[in-house]
Amino acid sequence: MTNIELIKQLIKRLRKFSWLIILLGIGFAGFFYYMVTRNVVMYTSTATVFPLNSTTDNAVTSSAISNILGLSDAPKSFSGEASINILELANSRRTRDAVAQERIPSMQNKRISELLIEEHNKHTGFMRNEPIKMPTDSLQLINIASGMLRGGMAAKINKNGILELHYTNSSQEIVREVSYVYIDKLSSFYIDLKKKKAQIDYEFSLKKVDSLLNVLNGLDKRAIALDESTFFTNEELKRYSLPKQNLAQDKSTVQSQYYYAVNNREAAAYKLQKETPIIEPLDRPEPPYDITSKSKMLYMIIGFMLGAAIGIGLVSFKVISRYLGDELNKAIEKASRPKTPPAEQV
Numbered sequence: 323m324t325n326i327e328l329i330k331q332l333i334k335r336l337r338k339f340s341w342l343i344i345l346l347g348i349g350f351a352g353f354f355y356y357m358v359t360r361n362v363v364m365y366t367s368t369a370t371v372f373p374l375n376s377t378t379d380n381a382v383t384s385s386a387i388s389n390i391l392g393l394s395d396a397p398k399s400f401s402g403e404a405s406i407n408i409l410e411l412a413n414s415r416r417t418r419d420a421v422a423q424e425r426i427p428s429m430q431n432k433r434i435s436e437l438l439i440e441e442h443n444k445h446t447g448f449m450r451n452e453p454i455k456m457p458t459d460s461l462q463l464i465n466i467a468s469g470m471l472r473g474g475m476a477a478k479i480n481k482n483g484i485l486e487l488h489y490t491n492s493s494q495e496i497v498r499e500v501s502y503v504y505i506d507k508l509s510s511f512y513i514d515l516k517k518k519k520a521q522i523d524y525e526f527s528l529k530k531v532d533s534l535l536n537v538l539n540g541l542d543k544r545a546i547a548l549d550e551s552t553f554f555t556n557e558e559l560k561r562y563s564l565p566k567q568n569l570a571q572d573k574s575t576v577q578s579q580y581y582y583a584v585n586n587r588e589a590a591a592y593k594l595q596k597e598t599p600i601i602e603p604l605d606r607p608e609p610p611y612d613i614t615s616k617s618k619m620l621y622m623i624i625g626f627m628l629g630a631a632i633g634i635g636l637v638s639f640k641v642i643s644r645y646l647g648d649e650l651n652k653a654i655e656k657a658s659r660p661k662t663p664p665a666e667q668v
Contacts, residue, residue: 331641336634343633350629354621362445364614366490367501367607370480371508408485411515412477412508415468420507422467426499434500435467441493442470475504484604494609501607509601520594527587534580541573 336343411417422435429437439454446453457463476488487504491497548566 328641328645332638335637335641339637342637343630346633347626347629350625350632351622352625354625355618358616358618358621360448360450361616362450362492364490364492365494365497365611366488366614367497367611368605369487369501369505369603369607370605371485371487371505371601371603408512409477409479411512412485412487417504417507417511418468418471418475419464420511421471421500421503422464424503424507429495429499434503435463437496438467438470441491441496445492471500489607490614494611497611498607498609505603512601517594520590524587524590524594527583527590530583531580531587534576534583537576538573538580541569541576545569545573
């Protein structure tokens with residue numbers, strides 16, 4: 323069988339069984355359409371978060387951006403004062419666990435962890451999610467929901483230096499509620515961490531001022547008692563004048579320390595206010611959300627082409643196998659022929 327004969331037989335066979343090829347294509351297209359209908363439609367919310375610090379620059383400046391990113395005074399080691407990275411906080415398990423424990427009043431006051439598992443179990447079956455049994459242990463419930471939040475939540479910094487939060491779920495209501503709770507927990511944790519060190523400094527300055535004030539009050543009482551006890555004495559005598567001079571020097575020293583401590587207290591109070599940012603979402607996670615779904619037409623075309631290709635292979639298999647067998651027999655016959663010895667040269 324020559325190559326031309328092979329092509330003619332293939333064309334003839336494809337025409338004869340074209341109905342089978344089309345039928346397989348339609349069958350695979352229907353199967354791929356069924357796969358697409360089993361696909362779960364996912365909704366993704368987008369929220370942008372920005373801190374409003376009590377600084378001279380309240381606009382989008384490098385100082386405000388570096389404050390929320392933790393890049394302004396990032397130390398080279400833990401020996402320095404560590405800065406707070408908002409991305410690490412957003413992706414931390416502490417934040418996810420706090421979100422999973424929160425209750426949603428508008429959704430029968432259920433915990434977010436319970437809502438996530440219930441929504442997951444609504445889309446189970448063939449080519450879908452594996453069912454998750456609702457655990458009775460609260461710790462296990464939070465652990466499962468934390469893993470689900472990790473897969474659905476994404477945080478990044480955009481080109482303008484603004485924090486973007488994206489959350490994906492199959493329920494629009496859950497997407498909205500979880501996004502708002504996530505922003506609230508992230509904001510409260512970030513503010514608490516930022517103001518913790520400033521709060522310690524402020525409390526220390528308050529204690530220092532109160533302590534020095536008590537010392538000043540004690541020195542004043544001693545001065546009054548000393549003045550009353552030496553009222554009818556000769557103040558030119560050393561035994562009466564030296565205690566008063568020493569007491570005056572001690573009061574002057576403590577008083578200067580007290581004024582310095584008061585200044586430190588005011589500075590600590592200002593620092594506490596400055597280190598307490600107000601986290602506000604610029605773009606709120608409200609619908610319409612980004613919808614992620616597979617194209618039915620595209621999958622049907624892919625299924626039809628795959629089915630047609632399988633049909634062509636099945637129909638052409640008999641002709642191609644016969645052609646290969648003939649070629650193999652010719653090769654065997656040619657190899658089995660005895661070789662003619664070369665003619666002797668005179």
